[in-house]
Amino acid sequence: xxxxxxxxxxxxxxxxxxxxxxxxxxxxxxxxxxxxxxxxxxxxxxxxxxxxxxxxxxxxxxxxxxxxxxxxxxxxxxxxxxxxxxxxxxxxxxxxxxxxxxxxxxxxxxxxxxxxxxxxxxxxxxxxxxxxxxxxxxxxxxxxxxxxxxxxxxxxxxxxxxxxxxxxxxxxxxxxxxxxxxxxxxxxxxxxxxxxxxxxxxxxxxxxxxxxxxxxxxxxxxxxxxxxxxxxxxxxxxxxxxxxxxxxxxxxxxxxxxxxxxxxxxxxxxxxxxxxxxxxxxxxxxxxxxxxxxxxxxxxxxxxxxxxxxxxxxxxxxxxxxxx
Amino acid sequence: xxxxxxxxxxxxxxxxxxxxxxxxxxxxxxxxxxxxxxxxxxxxxxxxxxxxxxxxxxxxxxxxxxxxxxxxxxxxxxxxxxxxxxxxxxxxxxxxxxxxxxxxxxxxxxxxxxxxxxxxxxxxxxxxxxxxxxxxxxxxxxxxxxxxxxxxxxxxxxxxxxxxxxxxxxxxxxxxxxxxxxxxxxxxxxxxxxxxxxxxxxxxxxxxxxxxxxxxxxxxxxxxxxxxxxxxxxxxxxxxxxxxxxxxxxxxxxxxxxxxxxxxxxxxxxxxxxxxxxxx
Numbered sequence: 001x002x003x004x005x006x007x008x009x010x011x012x013x014x015x016x017x018x019x020x021x022x023x024x025x026x027x028x029x030x031x032x033x034x035x036x037x038x039x040x041x042x043x044x045x046x047x048x049x050x051x052x053x054x055x056x057x058x059x060x061x062x063x064x065x066x067x068x069x070x071x072x073x074x075x076x077x078x079x080x081x082x083x084x085x086x087x088x089x090x091x092x093x094x095x096x097x098x099x100x101x102x103x104x105x106x107x108x109x110x111x112x113x114x115x116x117x118x119x120x121x122x123x124x125x126x127x128x129x130x131x132x133x134x135x136x137x138x139x140x141x142x143x144x145x146x147x148x149x150x151x152x153x154x155x156x157x158x159x160x161x162x163x164x165x166x167x168x169x170x171x172x173x174x175x176x177x178x179x180x181x182x183x184x185x186x187x188x189x190x191x192x193x194x195x196x197x198x199x200x201x202x203x204x205x206x207x208x209x210x211x212x213x214x215x216x217x218x219x220x221x222x223x224x225x226x227x228x229x230x231x232x233x234x235x236x237x238x239x240x241x242x243x244x245x246x247x248x249x250x251x252x253x254x255x256x257x258x259x260x261x262x263x264x265x266x267x268x269x270x271x272x273x274x275x276x277x278x279x280x281x282x283x284x285x286x287x288x289x290x291x292x293x294x295x296x297x298x299x300x301x302x303x304x305x306x307x308x309x310x311x312x313x314x315x316x317x318x319x320x321x322x323x324x
Numbered sequence: 325x326x327x328x329x330x331x332x333x334x335x336x337x338x339x340x341x342x343x344x345x346x347x348x349x350x351x352x353x354x355x356x357x358x359x360x361x362x363x364x365x366x367x368x369x370x371x372x373x374x375x376x377x378x379x380x381x382x383x384x385x386x387x388x389x390x391x392x393x394x395x396x397x398x399x400x401x402x403x404x405x406x407x408x409x410x411x412x413x414x415x416x417x418x419x420x421x422x423x424x425x426x427x428x429x430x431x432x433x434x435x436x437x438x439x440x441x442x443x444x445x446x447x448x449x450x451x452x453x454x455x456x457x458x459x460x461x462x463x464x465x466x467x468x469x470x471x472x473x474x475x476x477x478x479x480x481x482x483x484x485x486x487x488x489x490x491x492x493x494x495x496x497x498x499x500x501x502x503x504x505x506x507x508x509x510x511x512x513x514x515x516x517x518x519x520x521x522x523x524x525x526x527x528x529x530x531x532x533x534x535x536x537x538x539x540x541x542x543x544x545x546x547x548x549x550x551x552x553x554x555x556x557x558x559x560x561x562x563x564x565x566x567x568x569x570x571x572x573x574x575x576x577x578x579x580x581x582x583x584x585x586x587x588x589x590x591x592x593x594x595x596x597x598x599x600x601x602x603x604x
Contacts, residue, residue: 045330169478316396317361317437318366318403321471321512322478324448 054142059089068093070124075099080139104131109142158250194260355384369547371408406448409588452483474512481519511537518583528558551580
């Protein structure tokens with residue numbers, strides 16, 4: 001017959017069991033602490049930093065979460081945004097000390113082009129190594145990007161010109177009387193018939209015109225007139241060529257504006273979604289807080305904390321009604 | 325800024341973990357720990373283990389003549405003994421506590437607990453008239469707790485002499501006034517209403533009420549309550565002359581009572597099973 005073995009934990013005393021459980025809890029806590037330390041180390045939370053500042057007229061897209069980038073590496077973050085005495089935006093940011101050597105006296109920055117659609121980033125150009133390092137608290141010039149207002153201000157006069165052009169054209173078309181055109185056509189027909197008769201006469205060398213055509217001096221005079229006409233036409237062609245890039249730019253600008261509106265709509269939609277998720281986030285936070293509370297209460301029951309925390313006296317009594 | 329917040333959070337966590345350090349001598353700490361372990365075992369329906377812990381705690385308290393501690397251990401011992409129908413053990417503890425009460429050693433809150441314990445003692449033995457007499461002193465100090473209202477409503481339902489539903493109404497009103505629904509007490513109400521439904525021979529309604537309560541207790545793994553509901557359902561099945569179902573319910577309840585080591589109630593079920601013919 002098989003003998004039943006009792007698990008060794010049943011023979012352990014209360015204190016030993018308590019300590020055994022406590023040891024596991026302590027191991028878990030140490031592991032959590034280790035992970036926390038590792039996370040702190042990788043997130044550079046305690047790394048030394050150097051602060052710099054810049055003044056801008058328009059800080060569109062910049063927040064305290066905006067990243068500072070040098071040579072493609074994220075090296076710091078914006079720490080504060082204030083308004084200076086001259087009403088310019090005073091931005092303070094930090095970069096990790098290990099990257100300070102990249103910032104030299106000739107270093108300048110620029111706000112990335114995507115700042116208009118919310119992905120702002122201050123990109124600083126690494127300076128010349130021969131020049132001195134920028135000290136803590138120094139000011140760096142940051143070039144500001146084209147804002148939406150600037151873009152719209154550029155397009156507005158072009159659109160206004162186009163509007164007046166279309167309006168003039170419309171006036172001209174409206175001024176044409178169909179009856180007059182009909183009469184003119186009939187007149188032209190009669191005129192053409194007369195011209196045909198005339199040309200017959202000229203071909204035969206009759207009249208003054210026939211002489212003009214067959215006279216050498218008259219021919220030279222006509223040639224020079226034609227040359228002048230050619231020059232004039234070339235001039236007109238050049239003017240037309242010059243307007244081509246402007247029209248191209250207008251087209252490009254309108255395409256960019258369209259793209260920008262799409263991006264803006266997407267951003268608003270995203271923001272709307274984020275706001276919708278806020279109540280769920282609050283509930284989750286409450287749940288996390290409840291769980292933490294439960295965990296802390298549980299932790300207090302485990303050695304070594306259990307031996308140091310005084311339990312509430314009333315809780316040490318069975319409190320049950322007749323509900324069995 | 326982040327560093328400051330981190331340090332602050334760490335401090336709060338440390339304070340939360342080590343709040344009110346217990347600087348008492350080890351004997352008190354160990355005795356309280358044993359009481360807590362006993363309560364944990366009681367909640368898991370491991371009554372012999374709970375009794376063991378409470379006895380050890382009492383020994384610790386007695387070793388330093390801590391009368392308050394001894395009273396707490398005795399109250400827990402009596403409650404545990406009643407949970408598996410060990411009336412003899414429960415009576416010993418109750419008698420002892422009554423003596424302490426006579427000497428004026430029990431605080432007001434503990435005296436109330438003792439009265440309630442005595443009521444439970446009579447209730448467990450189906451002596452409802454004595455239970456009602458015992459609980460009377462608690463009815464002199466309104467407002468009444470939900471637990472007391474539930475107890476009174478239940479005793480009123482089980483007492484064959486009671487003709488009114490005074491306490492049931494009070495219990496229902498108190499439950500309705502609650503801002504947050506108390507499902508546990510709602511299920512107690514279901515079981516009381518099931519008693520009245522049986523009295524009015526509305527067995528289907530009684531079954532609906534009891535099955536709702538049974539499902540809740542199953543989710544809570546509340547063994548004694550599950551067994552009690554099954555026993556009530558078995559009685560209803562017998563009243564409906566559905567003997568095969570009655571036997572099935574009695575058998576389920578018997579298994580739970582045996583698991584709980586409640587020989588008194590297990591014997592009662594065996595007697596009921598014997599009344600059902602083998603061949604239906």
